[in-house]
Amino acid sequence: MQFRLEKRAEISRSMLYFTPVAAVLLTMIMGAIIFTILGFNGAVAVREIFLTPLTNSLKWQDLAVKSAPLIIIAVGLSIGFRANVWNIGAEGQYIAGGLAATGVALITHQMSGWWLLPLMGVAGILGGMAWVAVPAFLRVKLNVNEILTTLMLTYVAVQLLNFLVFGPWKSPTSFGQPQTVLFNNDQILPYIIPGTIVQAGAPIAIFIAIFAWVLMSKSIFGFQIRTVGTAPNAARYGGFSANQTIWFSLLIGGGLAGFAGMLEVAGPFNRMVPQFPTNYGFTAIIVAFLGRLHPVGVMVAGIVLAISFVGGEIAQTTIGLPNAAVGLFQALMLFLILAGDILVRYRIKRVGQKSEVSSS
Amino acid sequence: MPDNAPNRLELNGITKQFPGVLANDTVSFNIAPGEIHALLGENGAGKSTLVKMIYGIMKSDAGSMVWDGEPFEVSNPKEARAKGIGMVFQHFSLFEALTVLENIALGMDGSLSLKELETKVVEVMQAYGLTLQPDRMVSSLSVGERQRIEIVRALLLNPKLLIMDEPTSVLTPQEVKQLFTTLRQLASEGCSILYISHKLNEIKELCHNATILRGGKVVGECNPAEETSKSMAEMMIGGSLKEISKGETNIFGDVLLNVGSLSLAKSHDFGTALKDISFEVRQGEIFGVAGVAGNGQNELLAVLSGEALAKGEDDIILHGKSIGHFGPNHRRKVGLCCVPEERNGHAAVSDFSLSDNAILTARHRKNLVKTGMILNGPSVAYADEIIKKFGVMATGSRANAGSLSGGNLQKFIMGREILQVPEVLVVSQPTWGVDAGAAAFIHQALVDMAQAGSAIVVISQDLDELLALCETISVINEGTLSKAMEVKGISIDEVGLLMGGVHGANNVDQANDIDKEVSNAVQA
C-alpha cells in the first residue's frame, strides 16, 4: 500500500481549522514524550504548562496580561505575512516603541493630565514605525531583503536600549541600577478590573484584532494585501502597487509592535529596564502562524501561547522544569502547524499496488 | 524499413487517471521503426500525459507497452534514455544560467568529460546541419536555438524513438522547414519519431501515420496524406468546425488607440526592450500582433495595460486623451482594458473566488467598491453575470478560479473585461491552451465586441488565429513592430520573414509593394 499527495482544487476549510487544533494537541503528546526522555515527568510537565493556567482561575489575569502584547504584535505581523512581507524584527520595533514612549514619559515626567498616556501611545507607534521605516525604505528603493534588515535592527535596538538605560536615562535614585525613574501616575496604564493586574492592554488587543478582521476581510485594503501576497503579477495587473503594500504592511506591523512596547513599558514595567525585551516580538511570529494569519485566529493563538508562558512559570516552580523548555514547546508547535499546512492544500490518497508487468 | 521487424513501440490499453479527469483511457497504437507517427489532438486531449508515461516521468495506472518486441516499463527518464528514447519538450527543459554544453551534459547519463562531450556535440551538429555555440549561456539564445539544444541532446543518445512535443509552436515558418529536414533525415536512418501536434498542415506534410486523441481516447487512425485538414480537424474536435461569423462591412470609425514611438527598457535580464513602436487601431477594427514567443509581446501588453508606464504621456493616446503616464486603474477608468497571456497568477488569482477575481479588475467600472469597502452583493452579481453570459462552467461565483478548466477560466476572464465594455481591449494569446469550443466562443465574442464599436488588439503567436480574426496585422520581432498590413491579400512568406527577424526596411517595402500590386491586380 502506498500513499500519494494529491492537490486539492480548493483549499480545505475544515483542515484550515482542524490543523492548528491538532498541532496544539500533538505538541502536548510529543512534548510529554520528549520530556520523559529528558528525565522529567512528561505528563506532569504538559499538565502544568497547558492545563494548570486554565484550571487555576488565579492565573487567568496573567493570561490576559501576557496575551495582549502577543496579540497586538501578531495581528500586525500577520497582515505583513499575508502580503508576503517578512518583518521578523518585531522585537526591535517593540523595543523602539517602548523607548519612544519612555522618552516622552521622561520629558513629561513633571506634568500630569489624561493626555500623557495617549501621547506616549502615539510615541510608541511612531517609534515602532520609525524602526521599521529603514527596512521598508531599503526594500522599496533598493530591493534589500527585509528579513535580514529587520532582524539586524533588532540587535541594534537592544544595544540602543542598553546605551540609554546604562547611560543618559539612568535614574539618579536607582543606586546604580540600570533603569529609568518610575513613571508618574498619569503615565501608567489604568487597571480595568479592580483587584487584578489586568490593565488597558487586554481590551485594546481585542479591539485591534476585531478592527483588523473587518479591515482584512471587508475592505479593498485587505483585498490588496491578500492579492499582493498570493499573486504579485495579478496585483500589478489589478492596479495595486507592490511598493505601497510593502510600506503599509511594514508600517502597520512596526506601529503595532511599537504600540505593544508602549503598553508594556507603561503597564507591567512602569519604567524602562534592560530586561524589557521579553521575546514577545519573536513569539508573535508563532502566534501569527498558529492563528492562520487571521486576526480572530491570532486572538485564540495569542491566548494559547500565553498559556504556555504562564504554564512554563508554573512548571518551573512546581517541578523545576527549566524555562527554556517552553521555547522548545513553542517551536514544536510551529513545526507542527507548518507541517499541517500540507493537509490544507493536498489530500492524502491511498494508491493500491499497480499490477506489475513482469519483465522476461 | 524491413516489414518483418517488430514494432518499435506498442501501446496497449494505457490508462491514466487524474483527480476528476481520465487523462488517458485505454490508449493503444503502434509505431514502426523509421516511422514518423503523429499524435494529434486538441489541448487537453491527453497527448502530453501519454508521452510523459512513455518517457518515464509519470506512471500509468493500467496498460502495458512493448519495445522492439519486449515488454517495456520505465520508471524514470534515465531508464527511458537508456532504452533509446529521446524527448524534446514543448516547454524546454533548459537552464537559463548554464551554458549550452552544460545543458547538454545534464541530459546525458554517461560520464563523459565536458571536453569529450564537446567533440561529440560538434560531430552530431555537423551530421545534421545544426549550428550552436557550446559555451554560450542559454539565456542569450533565441527560441529556435534553444530547441536545437534539446534536439542535439536527444540525438547524442542515438535514439531509436524521438518524441517531439509541439515542436513548432514557437518557430518561424522557415525554422519549421529546417526542423522537418532534420526529422526526415533521422527517420530515413531508422529512428522512429512520435510527433505531437495540433497543426494539421504540418502533420500532412511530415507524418506517415496519425493517431487522433480526443478526451483521452483514441478516436481514429489515418494516413494524413490521404486526409484533408478539415476531416482530421473534425475527428480531433468531434464535430464540425464553426466558422467565425463576421459582418461584411469593413468601415472603421475614429482612431481609438494611438501608440506612437513607444519605447521601453528591458525590465530584467531575460526580458526584451521595446523599440519605437507605433500603430493605431480604429473603432470596429481588430488589430493583430503576430510574432514568435519572447519577442516583446509580454512587454507590449504590460506597457499598454499600465503595468509598466510609458516614458512620455503622449506615447499612448486613448481616443484623444494622453494616457501613457496612467497606471492600470486609471487606464481602466478611462476605457482601456487588457487581458494578459498567463491566466493563473496574472489575469486571475487561482486561490481567489470568481467574485474576488471580478473585483480584481472590474471594481472601478462596475462600482464594486464604495468608500474603501467591498460591496459583496454587486461583486457576486457581476461574477454571476459573467458566468451566465459567457457560459462558464463553474459551481458558482464562490468557486475558486483555480478549480476551473483552462478554457472556462479564460472565458471568465474575457467576459470580465468584455462586459465592462471598454473602448479599447488588448488581449494576449486569447485562446492559448483552450479547447476548440471555448476558442470559437472567445473569437466570436471579440468579433461581436468590435462590431459593437470597440477597438481590439490581439497579440498572438498563432498566425492562423490572427488571419481569421483580424483586419490588420503587424509582426513583432525583438521588440520592434513592423508596419501594419491588411490581412486581405497578405503574403504568408513575408510575415514569416518578419517573424524570423528579416526586417531590412527595403525587403519589407518591396514586399509591401508587391502585395499592393497583387491586391491592385485583384481589384482590377
Next chain:
Amino acid sequence: MSIDITIAIIITMVGASTPLLLAALGELVVEKSGVLNLGIEGMMLTGAVVGFAVTYDTGNPWLGILAAAFAGMAVSMLFAVLTLSLSSNQVATGLALTIFGTGFSALFGQAYTGKPIALFKSVFPDSLTDDRFLRVFFDYSPLVYFSLFMVFVVWWFLQKTRAGLILRAVGENDHSAHSIGYSVAKVRYGAVAFGGAMAGIAGACFPLILTPQWVEGLTGGRGWIALALVVFAAWRPGRLLAGAYLFGLIATMELYAKAAGGAFRILPSELWASLPYLATIAVLVMISMRRTKSSSAPACLGKPFMPNN
C-alpha cells in the same frame, strides 16, 4: 600600529571569521540547490551546545566537532522534511528551526553552564605558533584550516563536478531537472544536510575556538550575518571568503575597542557592539545598488517544488 598588534588583530579576525565562513559555505550550497534555509542560527546553536557537551564529556574536541556536525545535520532534516516533503513555507520553517535551536540549546546547555573546556588550539609545534611572525600562519585551530579547505572544496564541487552541475541545475530550474529525470527532492535533501553539518561545525567554533564555555545564545545573530554574506558573495565561494574576513575584522574591532582605551572610548561600547549588524545592513545596501543588471541568485530560490505524478 605596531606589527605585533597587527598580527594579533589578524589572528583574532581569522578566528572570528571562521564560524561565519563555515556556516555561509553550507548555506551557499543549500541556496544553490534552490532552498532558502533561514534556520542557520538555530542549527549553529544546536551544533554549539552539542559540540561543547561532547568535548566537555569526552575531552576530545574532534569528537565534539563530529557530534556538532551530526547535530546540525539532524535538525536540518526537520527543516528538510517540512519544506521538501511537505512543501511548507521555507521562510516560516527556517524561522521555526531557529526558534527550535534556541530553545533546545538553552535547555540542553543548562547542565553545562559555567563549566570550562580547553580551547581547541593549533596542532603545529610551539616553534611555529610562538614565532613572532610565523604565528600569523600557524597559530590557528585546525577548524580554521578546515574552513579554508572547504572554500576550495565547495568551489571545486560546484564548478568542476557533475554532481555540482546537477545541484546548480536543480536550483536553476527544478521543473526541467525533474523532467530530465533528476530527483529534485534528493538533491535538495543532500544540500540541506550539508548545510546543516556546516552550520553545526560553525556553531561548535564558538565554544571551541572563541570563548571556551557554554553561554546561552552565544552565536549572537552570527547565523543571520552568514545568510547576508551569501548574498554579499553573489553565491561565489571565493567572495564568501573575503566577505567573512571583512566581518571578522569588524567584530575584532569591537573586541579591541572594548579592551583599548583612548580614541575607541569616545564612542559608546554599545555602538561598537551594533557595528556588525549595521555593517550587514550597509553591505546589503551596497550589493543592491551595485547589482543593476545580472542578479546571480539561483532562479528557484525559496520556491517549493511539488511534482504531480
